[in-house]
Amino acid sequence: MNAELFLALVVFAFVTSVTPGPNNMMLLASGANFGLRRSVPHMLGITIGHAAMTVLVGLGLAGLFAAFPGAEAALKTACLGYLLWLAWRIAHATAPEAAGGGRPMSFVAAALFQWVNPKSWAMALTAVTAYAPGEGARAMFAVALVFAAVNLPSVSLWAAIGLGLRRWLGDPVRLRRFNRAMAVLLVGSTLPVVL
DSSP, rough: HHHHHHHHHHHHHHHHHHHHHHHHHHHHHHHHHOOOHHHHHHHHHHHHHHHHHHHIIIIIIHHHHHHHHHHHHHHHHHHHHHHHHHHHHHHHHHOTTTTTTOOOHHHHHHHGGGGGHHHHHHHHHHHHHHHSTTHHHHHHHHEEEEEEHHHHHHHHHHHHHHHTTGGGSHHHHHHHHHHHHHHHHHHHHHHHOOO
């Protein structure tokens, strides 16, 4: 990969990782509800899960969608259903202390979430086709490594913003409104990709 293409990939990875989407909306809520330290497994799960997804997409899943166009539509439907359920859970969340401690998303759950996140699919498919078309496993790992290096600080920013809101959200009414707003934004963030 030449320097110009590498720089373009870094910019693409940054823009797609730092802009609002399902992962970032959930991290904003996690930072506000659980703090930064307890959100670290969630952040790492997103980063490593998306990198693994990018490699696997590059190594053949994109071909599966080309061979079976209905598979992509089925995946989008399943993704949307899961995100709606997740949004409902966020909208009805209470403060961790009031809910018996509450738990942020785990590393494994966050890594697996990438497979039902429409934005993650769009990012992986675009990165593989635009920045490493037909270039083999080594190129797929390079693209995934760039995404991981850019993604972790980008998504961490959202959890940090949530943490900054934590004191303000100490009021149960504000927290309830915030969680409902995050649920709406989570659903809204998927619409451009799903449609």
